[in-house]
Amino acid sequence: MFRLKVAADKCTGCRSCETACSLAHEGACLPDLGRIWIDFADHDTKFSPKICRQCRRPRCAAACPVGALEALPEGGARFIVEKCVECGSCVSACPFHYLRLSHDGVPLICDLCYGRPDGPACARICQEGAIIAVESPEPAEQGKRTEAKGDANQ
Amino acid sequence: MRGGYMGKILRVNLTHGTAHSEPTDPEMARDFIGGRGFVQKILYDEVPVGANPLGPDNKVVVAPGPLSGVFMPSSGKVQFGAKSPATGIMGDANMGGHFSVEIKYAGYDAIILEGMGNRPSVVVIDDDKVEIVDGSKYWGKGSSVAEKMIKDDLGEDFQIAIIGPAGENMVNIACVSHDYGRQAGRCGIGAVMGSKKVKAIAVRGSQSVPLADPEKVLEYGKKMFYGCFEKPGFREWTPLGTPGVTPWVNEVGAFPTKNFSTTYFDDHEEIGGEALKERIWLTDKGCFCCPTPCGKYSRTTVGKKSAYVEGPEYETVALLGGNCMLSTIEEVAYANYVCDELGLDTISGGNVIGFALECAERGIITEEQIGRSVKWGDIDSFVYLAEKIARREGIGDILADGVKVASEKFGQGSERFAIHIKGLEWSGYEARWAPAMMLAYMTCDIGAHHNRAWAITYDVAKGRESTEGKAAKVIELQRIRPSFDLLGCCRLQWVEIGFEFDYYPVMFEAVTGRKITEKELYDATDRVWNLTRTRAFLELPDFSRASDYPPARFYEEPIPTGPAKGKLIKKEQLDEMLDDYYELRGWDENGTPTRETLEELGLETCIHDLERAKIL
Numbered sequence: 001m002f003r004l005k006v007a008a009d010k011c012t013g014c015r016s017c018e019t020a021c022s023l024a025h026e027g028a029c030l031p032d033l034g035r036i037w038i039d040f041a042d043h044d045t046k047f048s049p050k051i052c053r054q055c056r057r058p059r060c061a062a063a064c065p066v067g068a069l070e071a072l073p074e075g076g077a078r079f080i081v082e083k084c085v086e087c088g089s090c091v092s093a094c095p096f097h098y099l100r101l102s103h104d105g106v107p108l109i110c111d112l113c114y115g116r117p118d119g120p121a122c123a124r125i126c127q128e129g130a131i132i133a134v135e136s137p138e139p140a141e142q143g144k145r146t147e148a149k150g151d152a153n154q
Numbered sequence: 155m156r157g158g159y160m161g162k163i164l165r166v167n168l169t170h171g172t173a174h175s176e177p178t179d180p181e182m183a184r185d186f187i188g189g190r191g192f193v194q195k196i197l198y199d200e201v202p203v204g205a206n207p208l209g210p211d212n213k214v215v216v217a218p219g220p221l222s223g224v225f226m227p228s229s230g231k232v233q234f235g236a237k238s239p240a241t242g243i244m245g246d247a248n249m250g251g252h253f254s255v256e257i258k259y260a261g262y263d264a265i266i267l268e269g270m271g272n273r274p275s276v277v278v279i280d281d282d283k284v285e286i287v288d289g290s291k292y293w294g295k296g297s298s299v300a301e302k303m304i305k306d307d308l309g310e311d312f313q314i315a316i317i318g319p320a321g322e323n324m325v326n327i328a329c330v331s332h333d334y335g336r337q338a339g340r341c342g343i344g345a346v347m348g349s350k351k352v353k354a355i356a357v358r359g360s361q362s363v364p365l366a367d368p369e370k371v372l373e374y375g376k377k378m379f380y381g382c383f384e385k386p387g388f389r390e391w392t393p394l395g396t397p398g399v400t401p402w403v404n405e406v407g408a409f410p411t412k413n414f415s416t417t418y419f420d421d422h423e424e425i426g427g428e429a430l431k432e433r434i435w436l437t438d439k440g441c442f443c444c445p446t447p448c449g450k451y452s453r454t455t456v457g458k459k460s461a462y463v464e465g466p467e468y469e470t471v472a473l474l475g476g477n478c479m480l481s482t483i484e485e486v487a488y489a490n491y492v493c494d495e496l497g498l499d500t501i502s503g504g505n506v507i508g509f510a511l512e513c514a515e516r517g518i519i520t521e522e523q524i525g526r527s528v529k530w531g532d533i534d535s536f537v538y539l540a541e542k543i544a545r546r547e548g549i550g551d552i553l554a555d556g557v558k559v560a561s562e563k564f565g566q567g568s569e570r571f572a573i574h575i576k577g578l579e580w581s582g583y584e585a586r587w588a589p590a591m592m593l594a595y596m597t598c599d600i601g602a603h604h605n606r607a608w609a610i611t612y613d614v615a616k617g618r619e620s621t622e623g624k625a626a627k628v629i630e631l632q633r634i635r636p637s638f639d640l641l642g643c644c645r646l647q648w649v650e651i652g653f654e655f656d657y658y659p660v661m662f663e664a665v666t667g668r669k670i671t672e673k674e675l676y677d678a679t680d681r682v683w684n685l686t687r688t689r690a691f692l693e694l695p696d697f698s699r700a701s702d703y704p705p706a707r708f709y710e711e712p713i714p715t716g717p718a719k720g721k722l723i724k725k726e727q728l729d730e731m732l733d734d735y736y737e738l739r740g741w742d743e744n745g746t747p748t749r750e751t752l753e754e755l756g757l758e759t760c761i762h763d764l765e766r767a768k769i770l
Contacts, residue, residue, distance in 0.1 A: 012447040014440030015252070016379070019225045023372045028362035029224050030259060040310055103360050118376075125376070127383050127445055128438070 002112050002120060002133045004036075004051045011130035013038055013047035017122035024113060024121040026102075033102055035110040036122045036131070049131055050098045051122075052076060052110035060107070063093030069109070074136075079109040155180055156667035157366035158220030159188070164262045164284065166277055168350045169210060169269030173277075173284035178263045185756065187640035187678045189219035190246055192264045193235035194682050197244050198759075200266070203692045207239035207342075208324050208349035210270035216257065216315070216355070217264040219642015223255035223363045223442070224665050225375040227382050227653070228644035230254045230442025234315075238341040238600070240326040240502070240556045241577035243690040243697075245341025245600050250441030250644060251333040256313035259359030271351040274322075276304060278312075279357045289353040294319060296495030297331040304356055312356045318497020320544035321348035325554040327502035327543075327579070331494060335449065335464025336441070339499035341578060341600055342556075366667030374664050378657050382445045387651030392438075394427030395448035396468035401426055403472070406614050407718025408584045408591070411476040412530060413508035414573045414707065417584040418716025421481035425471050429483040439464060446647060454487035456533055463491040466500070469604075472582030473504025478511065479531035489536050496544035502556060505579035507539045509557045509572055510549070518566045524549050570706045575602035576690075585704075586713050587721035588613040590624040593731045596702045597628065599686040607631035608649065621727050625734035632683065633676035640678055681755045683739075684747045688760040691746060691769050699745045702732060746770065 018034030026033045039048040054076035061069040061077040068083035069090055086105035093099075102108055112133075113120040123133035155161060155178070162175040186195045193215045205211035214236045221229050232254035238245030257265060260281050267277070271286070274293035278285045292300040297318040304314050313332070320328035321344030328344030329337040347353075365371050382388055391398065403409045404422045411419040423429065430450055439449030451464050466474065466486050474480055474489045493500045513519045514528050521527050525548050528535035542550025552560050557579055561572030573580045578601020585592035590609035595602045607628045616623070634655060638645035641662065647653035659670050690697045703709075712722040736743060740751030749770060752760045764770035 009437070012438045012440035012444070012449070014442060014444045014447060016225075016440075016443045016445065019443055020372075020375075022362075023225045023368065023375070026362075027365070027368035027372075029365065029371070030360070030362040031255075032259075032360060033362070121376075125379050125445075127388075128440075128447075 003054065003136050004112065004120060004123060005132045005134055006049050006051055007130050007132070008046075008048045010128045011038065011047040011049050012128055013040065016125045017049065017131055020121040020125045024116070033108065034122075035108045037100065050096070051131070052098055053096055054110075054112070059093040059095055060090035060099055063089040065089060069107070076112070077109060078111075079107065081106060155183055157364045158224070158662070158666035159183055159263050160258055160261045160361070160363070162262050163264045163266065164279065165266045165268065166284065166286065167269045168267060168271035168275065168286065168352065171271070171286050173286070175262070175282075183220075183263075185678065185681060187220065187675070188263060189217050189222075189231070189642045190233045190235070190248070190636065190639040191678055191682050192217040193233045193246050194244060194685055196264065196266060197235055197237065198685050198689055200268075201237055205237055207237045207242070207346060212237045212346055212349070214267040214343060214346050214350070214352075215264060216267075218254035218257050219640055220666055221658075221661065222642035223258035224365070224661070225371060226378045226443065226643070226661055227647050228441060228444045228446075229642065230444070231638070231642055231644050232257065232338070233639060234330055234338040234343045236341070236343050236346040237693075238343075238578070239324070239345050240342045240558075241601050243576065243600070243693050244686050245343065245578070247329070247338035247340040247343050248639060249330070249332055249336045249338040250444070251313070251336040252442050253313045253315050253332045253357065254642060255442045256357040256359050258363050259361055260357050261359060261361050265355065267347070267350055267352060267355075270349065274351050274353050276353055277355045278308065279355065281359055281361065289351075292353045293322060297497050298334045298495060300353065301331070301334060304354055308356055309358070312358045314354050314356050316354040317344040317347050317352075318495055318544065320497040320554075321345055322353070323544065323546045323554070324348050325498070325544060325546065326556045326559070327499050327506060327554070328497050329499040331497060335439075335451070335494060337494070337499065339501055340603055344497050363665070365665055367664050370664040371661070374657075374661055378661065379445055381657065382647055382651065382653050385651040385653060388446060391650045392446045394431055395450050397430050397450070397466065397471045398427035399468055400471055403583065405717060406610070407713060407716050407721065408588055408610060409476050410472050410580070410582055410584045412479055413477060413505075413512040413571055414580065414584055415512070415571070416715045417586065417713050417718050419476040419479070422476065424481055425475035425483050425486050430466070430487075433483055434487055441644065444644065446651060448646060452487055454484045454491065456484050456488045459488065461488060461491040463487050463494065466490040469582045470500040470504070473501050473508070474536070477504045477508040478536055480533060480536065481531050485533045488533060489540070492537050492540050496540055498540060498544055501581045502579040503540060503543070505573055506543065506553050506557055506560070507536055509560065509568075510539055510553055511535070512571055513564055513568055518564050518568050519549065573602070573705055573707070575704055576600075576701055578602050583608075583610050585610070586708055586723060587618050587718040589618065589621045589723050589727065589731060590627055592704065592708070592723055592728065593624055593628045593735060594631070596704060596728070596732065597632070597735055599683060599690075602704070606635055608635070618721075621731045621734075625731055625738055628735065629738055633679045636679040636682065637675045640675070640682070677755065681757060684752060684755055684757055685760060687741070687745070687747055688752070688757070688764060692763055692767055699732065699743070702745060703728065
């Protein structure tokens, strides 16, 4: 089980992480579809990668009126696309202003690249050390995530 | 066209204030690949011979490549081209950052700016929605100041290509800037944008690059990144970036110093990569998907003045440092900041100001003409001259045309030390004791530029006295390096950390679905090379073998000081190399492409045009 950590001072703003993520999850080369994104709001040099904190009690899931986001025991949420009504409540609920929508209006939920042999794509591609995947100390219950991502991870 | 191409080219007419898109020509994609290939092909076909570079008939073509925006190392290069006001032949320049990829995401393989507006404007491209908006409030502002204003007005997610006051005033050495410190510097493309009254192009897109085989792209893209990480140079080269090479260039006696009068700068340790990293560096700044960020964002303080600036990269260190003798990294970075804000190419800017300082020292131009006393290594003199040039005031109005025109106007033997070829000022490698590098500058299709063939390492490795085999090596490099310009990605991983070229054709196939060999890629670069050469003969009645020679300083004055003291390549040696080069290129003794060569490359149009001009 991984956790992602960010060292914003090491980020160079190259967007490799965003592009790796969009390709891994959407089969698209378009940084806007990344589940990770870099905040360029301070213009020049302050690049700040935004990642999902995998909250223990995810507000995004609590805010979802139709149960399209399901809180996971190990933290974070699982997204069930069929149920989503594209209301954006989850985005407003995210206390870290991290969560964003795809162009189709569905939330871009980080699954920590569950099941990928080389771990989260964003962290593996960032050699600057701005995004680091660390092993989570406690054993996690991964049942639901496995079930949800069964096909994608073969 | 299965993948890699967006399938559309955007045409913006400034005269009529209209914009529409056209399908990308699949034959052009097949033969010219993209990027610089598209730029030069479109210019060749659409700009009439003899067009005034600063008139309505000239066009600015901006093109990413088929690999731009794809998940792989450094896939974010964009090419800018136009008929150059500095050289009178077709020019181009490239830059990194995020502009290239945003053009792709907006759905275009190229953007063509044509006609001429009569009011300052900004071309705003938001996917299919294209508007030419009033740019009056940004006009006159410095590049990064105006870039920030535009981002504040339109949104942070727009990527901006912008000109400074130098471009607005149609200074021949004006660049196009982006992302607060990336420049497409060469050939005065900024002046052409200025002539069209286009302050900036702002782009935002939301479309993915089509991929023939997305899974292969992911798998192979990762492989390419991991391949870079494993190179020893990855850790060694990246921390200092391009200025890290400064001590080596001095040791081998090739550092432009005091307007190229000598090749070793005593204070080089004060202006190189180490000094940058220790004294002014704040953070690395990477272009799109770059694993080896060469952008070194810095804060510099000189006296009471202080500035944030990206860079200086090696060329700036060489031309503003050595060539104008600014002897601390703080001063070089400050001068870099001044050029960036004014929108001056630091390579040509360092040449022109070095030339002016030498003219002043020799009494060719007087204190009265200049308006104050100026001296080598003085930051105030530098800033004064840069501002005069960018605003075309006083002596600056003459210097703004570049060293070629300025030396013709000043006369008095100043042509000897006006360091240019074909009207384009020399970049950061003094080549009096580097025959292959010299030949690379002589034969570069836009003028004295290093990026088509950085051959100096070959000279150092294989012997610097001999001209043997140098032409073949230069041509080899002129095929590999421009391949990156066609593909729309950066060459620095290949150049600096030894990343293998073999990866690129494989990635090209995964992205586009078209199998391509290295040979086919090199043929495409040859096609561009012969197209630009043909066009030069058509544009300039006196274009000939003589256009390929460096200024007299470079074959008549031995290097006076430093490790290369006494060294010189003689004119006969230059002739030998040119003879070899023309033969290997399939050109005649005057450097004109032969009928057979053009036929082989499928450039029938060029044959027809040369025949009509009675050159062939």
